[in-house]
Amino acid sequence: MGTDRNDKVIVDAEPTAASAGEEVDAKGRPLAIAPAKVPWLEFAVFVAVAVILAWVVCLPLWLSGEGIGNVMLVQVTGMAMMFTPLIAVVVAMLIQRRRTGEPRASIVRYLGIWPLRPFGRVLGMTALAFFGVFVLVAVAYLLGAAFGWMQVDLFGLSGFKAQLAQLPGLEEIPVLIAVVGYLAIMALGSLLNITVAFGEEVGWRGWLLTSLRPLGTWPALLIVGVIWGLWHAPLILLGYNFSRPDITGLAFMVGGCVMVGILFGWLRLRTGSVWPAVAAHAALNGSAGMLLGLFIDGSAQAPDMALVAFLGVSGWIVSAVVIVVLLVTGQFRRQPELGFKRPRLVAAPSGSAEANVTVTSHGEVL
DSSP states (O other): EEEEOOOOOOOOOOTTTTTTTTOOOOSSSOEEESSOOOHHHHHHHHHHHHHHHHHHHHHHHHHHGGGGOOOHHHHHHHHHHHHHHHHHHHHHHHHHHHOOOOOOHHHHTTTOOSOSSHHHHHHHHHHHHHHHHHHHHHHHHHHHHHTTTTTOTTTTTTHHHHHHHHHTTTTTTTHHHHHHHHHHHHHHHHHHHHHHHHHHHHHHHHHIIIHTTGGHHHHHHHHHHHHHHHHHHHHHTTTTSSOSSHHHHHHHHHHHHHHHHHHHHHHHHHHHHHHHHHHHHHHHHHHHHOOOOOBOOSSSSOOOOHHSSSTTHHHHHHHHHHHHHHHHHHGGGGGOOOOEOEEEEEOOOOSSOSSEEEETTTSOOO
C-alpha cells in the first residue's frame, strides 16, 4: 500500500493475507477464519441439503420392506449418507463465496482442514481423540453394567468366545492372542472409517460449527448437536442404533449427538482443526459394536442400547463427566484466535482528508 501526492490510500495489486481480510498472529501466521456474523441463508441451505439428501439416500431402506434387516444395504446406505454433509458444505460455500467474494484459498482454513498449526498440538490431539474414544466407549459399557443395564463377562469373555466358535479354525486360537488381534482389527477398521467420518465432520464441525461461532461457543455447540441428531432420523426411525423406531429413538439420538457433539466440537475449537474430530468420529463408529461384542456375557439377553451405548444414557454420563472436567480446567476458553471475515479500518496518513479508510476482503478501498 502506498500514497499519491494527495495522500490518498492506494492498494497494491497483489494483496497480502492481511489485506485479503485474513488476520494473522504475532508471527505473521494466518489465524483460523470465522464469519463476523452467522450466514443464515447458507445455514438454511446447508441444513436443507444435508437433511433432504440423507432421506433420499435412505429411501431404498424404506421402500424395500426389510428396513434395517438387509445388513449390506444398511452399510452401503449408511456410508453414502455420511457424505451428504460434505455435499451440503459444497453447496453452502458456493453461495457463501458468491455473496461475500471470499478468497478460495481461505476455504480450507474456514473448514479447519489446513494448516495443521501448531502441528504438534493437532497431531497429539488427533491421536488422543482416536484412542481416547475407545476408552470412553468401554467405560460407558462398564457403567451400564454397574447400573445393571447389561451383563458383562470380563474374565470369561463368553460372548467373545461364542463369536470365535462361529468362525471355523479360530476356536483353537489362545484367547489372549484372539483378543489382541480383535482389538487390532478394531483399530484398523476405525482408521479406515476416517474417509467417511470426514464426510460428516467437515459438515458438522468444519462448516456448521464455524458458521455459528458468532452466536457464542455454547449456543453453537448445542445447535450443531441437535441438527446432527435430527439428521440421523432416516435410519433411527427404522430402529437403527436403539431398536426404537419411533420418536423416543430419535430423542435418544439427539441427546447422544448433543453430548458427543460437545466433545467433538471442543476438539475442533481447541485445535482450530477438524482432524481431531474426524479421528474421534471414526473411532466411535469403529469401536462401539466391537467393544460390545468383547464385553457382553454370552448367556445374557441383548441390552437396551438406549441405556448402555455411548450415544445412550451411559454415554451421556461419561461425556458429562469429561465435559465438566474440561470446564473446570478452563479448556473451553483455550481456543486459537479467530481471524474474523470483516472489513478492516486502515489509518490514513496524517493530514489526509479521511482519518480511516475501509478495506474490503478483496483489498479494495471503499
